[in-house]
Amino acid sequence: MNNEQLERRLECWFDGELGSDAEAVQAALSQSECQAYLAWLRELREHTRAVAARPAINDAQFPAFMAGIRNKLEAPPRRHAQLWALASLTAAALIVAVSLFLMFNGAGGNGTATVVEAVETQIDGATVNAYSSDDGSATVWVTEPDEEDAWVSDTQGEIW
Amino acid sequence: MNVPRDGALHPGPDLAPAAAGRDVPDAGDEQALVERARTGHDDAFEELVRRYRNDVFSLAYRYVHNREEAWDLSQDVFVKAHRSLRRFRGDAKFKTWLLRITANHSKDFLKKRRLDTVPYNDALEAPGAASVAGPDRAYEAQELGQLIQAALDTLSHKHRTAFVLREFEGLSYEEMAGVMGCSVGTVMSRLHHARRKLRNRLTRMGVAQGAHDE
Numbered sequence: 001m002n003n004e005q006l007e008r009r010l011e012c013w014f015d016g017e018l019g020s021d022a023e024a025v026q027a028a029l030s031q032s033e034c035q036a037y038l039a040w041l042r043e044l045r046e047h048t049r050a051v052a053a054r055p056a057i058n059d060a061q062f063p064a065f066m067a068g069i070r071n072k073l074e075a076p077p078r079r080h081a082q083l084w085a086l087a088s089l090t091a092a093a094l095i096v097a098v099s100l101f102l103m104f105n106g107a108g109g110n111g112t113a114t115v116v117e118a119v120e121t122q123i124d125g126a127t128v129n130a131y132s133s134d135d136g137s138a139t140v141w142v143t144e145p146d147e148e149d150a151w152v153s154d155t156q157g158e159i160w
Numbered sequence: 161m162n163v164p165r166d167g168a169l170h171p172g173p174d175l176a177p178a179a180a181g182r183d184v185p186d187a188g189d190e191q192a193l194v195e196r197a198r199t200g201h202d203d204a205f206e207e208l209v210r211r212y213r214n215d216v217f218s219l220a221y222r223y224v225h226n227r228e229e230a231w232d233l234s235q236d237v238f239v240k241a242h243r244s245l246r247r248f249r250g251d252a253k254f255k256t257w258l259l260r261i262t263a264n265h266s267k268d269f270l271k272k273r274r275l276d277t278v279p280y281n282d283a284l285e286a287p288g289a290a291s292v293a294g295p296d297r298a299y300e301a302q303e304l305g306q307l308i309q310a311a312l313d314t315l316s317h318k319h320r321t322a323f324v325l326r327e328f329e330g331l332s333y334e335e336m337a338g339v340m341g342c343s344v345g346t347v348m349s350r351l352h353h354a355r356r357k358l359r360n361r362l363t364r365m366g367v368a369q370g371a372h373d374e
Contacts, residue, residue, distance in 0.1 A: 008352050017333050047304055048327045055221040056214045072239045
């Protein structure tokens with residue numbers, strides 16, 4: 001048992017909360033460290049109880065106390081917490097709605113249409129052509145002699 | 161807020177010894193009272209307030225150290241309890257439930273007041289504290305109380321609650337677990353850490369000897 005475990009056991013014993021482990025603690029009590037710790041616990045409790053007078057609302061004060069509770073009960077409960085919760089929920093819903101709108105409408109995605117400024121090929125005898133459609137995509141095709149056309153397409157950026 | 165000042169409405173001191181002379185209400189009787197209060201009987205609710213006002217007030221006072229604020233806070237606790245009576249399932253004792261509301265409400269109150277974490281005040285350290293051989297018996301009770309209170313205020317809400325419920329309110333571990341909404345094992349752990357930290361703080365203040373490492 002390490003120091004901390006032992007201290008916890010001692011505290012349980014000191015607080016009267018220890019059941020079957022009491023014997024183990026009793027055995028440990030002969031150690032000077034345990035005795036010192038117990039002495040400290042007792043000292044702390046003595047100090048605390050000596051100065052810890054319990055504040056109270058006495059019988060003569062009770063009617064005033066109860067009247068205050070009744071007054072507060074008659075007042076409508078404050079809605080600040082609910083208002084904040086509602087505002088947070090509304091803000092979150094708004095953010096989700098705007099995100100979905102942007103996602104499905106493509107705003108911010110294909111912002112720039114691809115424009116093919118020039119095409120060329122180093123394949124002997126091959127010809128290369130390009131076509132830009134109205135939706136911003138571009139198609140480049142290479143025609144080789146005796147071969148089928150090789151198609152390359154990209155919606156934006158560099159054509160490979 | 162309408163708080164009677166000390167001495168205005170009552171003849172003697174309103175401070176009773178800690179954890180002493182408290183009535184333990186009959187469980188069946190309490191359940192019947194709660195049931196009646198739940199169905200709108202004001203007299204039953206008033207009786208519950210009468211029974212538990214000092215448990216709530218005392219705990220609230222331990223957090224705010226001010227009678228007027230503790231008074232106001234205690235009233236708020238009973239107002240909350242009244243509005244939530246339908247949700248009280250009766251799994252725990254009514255007192256435990258009330259103290260739980262008190263602890264939570266006090267925490268919110270302190271957050272608003274920005275006193276939840278009071279910075280450690282070096283001025284509280286006694287000069288030459290390290291050379292003090294034993295606890296300084298010359299401290300008057302009031303000074304000692306202030307030092308213990310100052311040390312308590314440096315603890316986190318959870319640790320402070322554990323210490324207050326045990327040492328000031330005299331609750332059992334099981335009752336503390338009910339109030340703090342955790343297991344008995346967690347209660348033991350929090351109480352242990354609270355005591356160790358208090359020991360360190362008080363040692364630095366010159367009130368105790370033999371600090372443990374935190």
